[in-house]
Amino acid sequence: MNQxxxxxxxxEGVHGLILSQLSDDICVVPLKGFKMDLSANRNxxxxxxxxxxxxxxxxxxxxxxxxxKTMEDINKALPALVSRIEAxxxxxxxxxxxxxxxxRLGKVKNNEKETS
Ligand SMILES: [Zn+2]
Numbered sequence: 586m587n588q589x590x591x592x593x594x595x596x597e598g599v600h601g602l603i604l605s606q607l608s609d610d611i612c613v614v615p616l617k618g619f620k621m622d623l624s625a626n627r628n629x630x631x632x633x634x635x636x637x638x639x640x641x642x643x644x645x646x647x648x649x650x651x652x653x654k655t656m657e658d659i660n661k662a663l664p665a666l667v668s669r670i671e672a673x674x675x676x677x678x679x680x681x682x683x684x685x686x687x688x689r690l691g692k693v694k695n696n697e698k699e700t701s
Contacts, residue, residue: 599632599650599659599666606667611674612636613646628652636674642685644677646670 600615607613616633629649636644648666650659659666680688 598656600634602659602663603632603634603648603667603670606663607671607674611671613670613674616645634670634674636677638677638682638685640682640685642682642689644673644685644688646673646677 597615597617600617604613604615613634613636616635628651630652631647631649634646636646638644648669650662650666654662
């Protein structure tokens with residue numbers, strides 16, 4: 586059992602819920618430990634997932650969940666959250682690797698190590 590006992594646990598729970606509902610052809614990795622104040626909107630928590638491509642580009646997927654949502658609310662909203670992640674994952678997968686390189690040069694700036 587994880588004893589951290591703060592909202593991180595809940596976040597991990599939601600990550601797991603979303604992962605368990607994603608269709609099999611979608612392969613994403615939950616990203617944990619993002620600071621919530623990254624989000625412009627303080628009333629929302631952002632959950633991040635990462636998707637990778639063979640070319641080495643990683644895409645960042647995210648969904649926002651209002652901070653006042655209970656786990657029960659989140660469970661109800663789960664299909665919508667899942668389909669949002671799936672849509673983002675599919676649009677990443679649809680891009681060809683030229684576009685991925687553009688992404689990598691442009692807006693995808695996280696602590697992935699650069700392999701250029
Ligand atoms: Zn690619």
